[in-house]
Each structure stands twice: as structure tokens, then as C-alpha cells.
Amino acid sequence: MSTTAPTRSNRQRCWDNRDTYYACLTKHNIQNPPGTDMTGIKGPLGSGSFAEPPRSEAERARLMEQERANDPCRRERDAYEGSCAQSWVRYFV
Incomplete structure (x- = not known):
């Protein structure tokens, strides 16, 4: 999307x-x-960064790409x- 302010139709398409x-x-x-880095996200017990084992930046990026490739909603997400x-x-x- 461009850096100009979105029009009403752009916003509606987004929504x-x-x-x-x-x-x-x-x-x-x-x-x-899938493929969303939840590191640093605070949330209910069992979610967020404290639920994830520590990983390097490269490892997190690789896992995110792998998850996105297997996302059943990939077309909709794109x-x-x-x-x-x-x-x-x-x-x-």
C-alpha cells in the first residue's frame, strides 16, 4: 500500500x-x-513471550516463514x- 492516506474504498477493501x-x-x-511472532506480547497465562522458549532472531524468522507456508488461510492473509x-x-x- 502506498504512503498516501487511504481512501474510503481502500479502507473498506482492507476491512x-x-x-x-x-x-x-x-x-x-x-x-x-500462523507465522505471527508473539514474542513480547502480553496476554492470558500460557500465551505470549513467557510461553515461548528463547530463540535467536534467525530461528524465529525461519519458524515464522515455515508456519506461514503451511497456513491454511495464506491466500486470505496475503x-x-x-x-x-x-x-x-x-x-x-
Whole structure:
């Protein structure tokens, strides 16, 4: 997405693709999107950085790519990430 402010139709496309992606995650009973680095995220007991064993940056990146490659919602995620500003993608996830 460009650096210019999104138009109303751009925002709507982003939201529609986000909703489609989240519906796919729900359909597959996925709570944490595959390939999403949850390091440093605070949340309920059993989630977040304290639930993950320490890994190097390279190892985390490799695991994230591997998870994304096997993501059953990869097509929907690509559409979502391609139509939304990266700051929105990070916020919504």
C-alpha cells in the first residue's frame, strides 16, 4: 500500500479482507495466526513471550516463514496484508 492516506474504498477493501481472513482463521479454529511472532506480547497465562522458549532472531524468522507456508488461510492473509497499511496489520493482529 502506498504512503498516501487511504481512501474510503481502500479502507473498506482492507476491512473486508481482514474480515475474510479472520473468518478463515475462525473456520480452522486458529487463535494465533500462523507465522505471527508473539514474542513480547502480553496476554492470558500460557500465551505470549513467557510461553515461548528463547530463540535467536534467525530461528524465529525461519519458524515464522515455515508456519506461514503451511497456513491454511495464506491466500486470505496475503489479500489482507496487501490491501492494508502495515501499521493496521500489526494493530489488528
